[in-house]
Amino acid sequence: xxxxxQTPKFQVLKTGQSMTLQCAQDMNHNSMYWYRQDPGMxxxxxxxxxxxxxxxxGEVPNGYNVSRLNKREFSLRLESAAPSQTSVYFCASTQxxxxxxFGSGTRLTxx
Amino acid sequence: QKEVEQDPGPLSVPEGAIVSLNxxxxxxxxxxxxxxxxxxxxxxxxxxxxxSSGNKEDGRFTAQVDKSSKYISxxxxxxxxxxxxxxxxxxxxxxxAQKLVFGQGTRLTINP
Numbered sequence: 059x060x061x062x063x064q065t066p067k068f069q070v071l072k073t074g075q076s077m078t079l080q081c082a083q084d085m086n087h088n089s090m091y092w093y094r095q096d097p098g099m100x101x102x103x104x105x106x107x108x109x110x111x112x113x114x115x116g117e118v119p120n121g122y123n124v125s126r127l128n129k130r131e132f133s134l135r136l137e138s139a140a141p142s143q144t145s146v147y148f149c150a151s152t153q154x155x156x157x158x159x160f161g162s163g164t165r166l167t168x169x
Numbered sequence: 170q171k172e173v174e175q176d177p178g179p180l181s182v183p184e185g186a187i188v189s190l191n192x193x194x195x196x197x198x199x200x201x202x203x204x205x206x207x208x209x210x211x212x213x214x215x216x217x218x219x220x221s222s223g224n225k226e227d228g229r230f231t232a233q234v235d236k237s238s239k240y241i242s243x244x245x246x247x248x249x250x251x252x253x254x255x256x257x258x259x260x261x262x263x264x265x266a267q268k269l270v271f272g273q274g275t276r277l278t279i280n281p
Contacts, residue, residue, distance in 0.1 A: 062212075091268070098177055100257065100273040101213070116268070148212050156201045156261055158269060160212030 060084050064149050064161035071139045071168045079134040079164050081149030087159070089152050090132035092116075092124060094145040095163075101148065107132055139168045172196050173260055175272030184281050188245040192258035192272045195239065199270075201261035202234050204243045207274065208254045216256070217243070248279045 065080045083090065088109045093101040103116030105124040113124050121143060123135045132151075136143060144167050150158040175192045182188055190204075201220055205213035217232045219225045225232045233242040241258050258272040 093271075098273060100173075100175070101271040103268060103270075106268060150212075156203050156218040156259075156269075157215055158205075158213075160214070162212050163210075 062149055062151055062159050062161035064147075064164050066164060067162070068165050069167070071136075071166065073140060073168060075139050076135065076137050077139065078136075079147055079149075079166075080131070081133065081161060082131045083149075083151040083159070084130065085151060085153070085159065086129070087151035087153045088129070090126065091150045091152075091158070092122075092132070092134045093148045093150065094118065095148060096145050104134065104147075139166075141168045144168045171273075172270050173258060173272040175258055175275055177273045177275060179276040179278065181278045181280060182248060184248060184250060184279055186248050186279075188243075188248050188252070188277060188279075190243040190245075190256050190258075190275050190277070192241040193239055194241065194260050194270075196260070196262065196270075197236075197239070198262055199260035200263050202232070202241050203259040203261070203269070204230075204232055205257040205259055205271075206254045207257060213257055250279045250281050253278045 062083045091106040092104040107113045107126040110129045147164045149161045152158045173194045203218040204216045206216045207213040222236045229246045231244040255274045255276045257274040259269045
């Protein structure tokens with residue numbers, strides 16, 4: 059059982075480039091989330107999707123867009139990457155109020 | 170003020186010690202309280218959760234919630250080097266946007 063799969067695991071971008079982070083879960087969860095993790099800041103919510111067909115902004119949505127492609131997949135897009143978006147990005151999914159399952163993360167560096 | 174505050178540490182203790190990790194929160198609407206453990210270069214994983222004030226025990230781990238003072242604790246007994254990780258407290262808000270709000274995380278090292 060794969061759980062939550064994120065691709066790619068590592069990425070280096072130049073300022074202004076665009077890219078899409080992919081996330082897929084095989085647990086039939088309704089809700090999916092994108093977080094970023096920075097030193098001293100903990101996990102901050104970027105966007106979430108409570109169910110297929112819906113998306114909502116989290117705490118730090120500026121510079122990002124998301125797509126809930128189907129129940130399994132939730133992608134995060136950076137249209138014009140900036141150095142401030144250098145971070146570790148985590149996708150998570152859940153069917154309960156507390157049992158989030160996280161992926162292993164994407165380490166993104168913007169130079 | 171962040172909704173969930175956690176001392177980032179780092180915290181370093183000898184093997185076998187009792188570890189106390191703490192969080193405070195500001196929003197009385199939080200209903201579920203969780204601790205996640207995150208090993209280096211991995212995603213967080215759920216360690217314990219509780220719904221109400223009081224203690225919940227699971228092996229060497231005890232989660233304690235005091236809703237009156239908005240204070241959450243995790244105690245680790247007989248700490249082991251394998252407990253070395255970052256521990257994140259997380260609170261779940263059931264009003265409005267239902268989502269987890271995380272503390273900053275405390276990096277813990279257990280020295281053999």
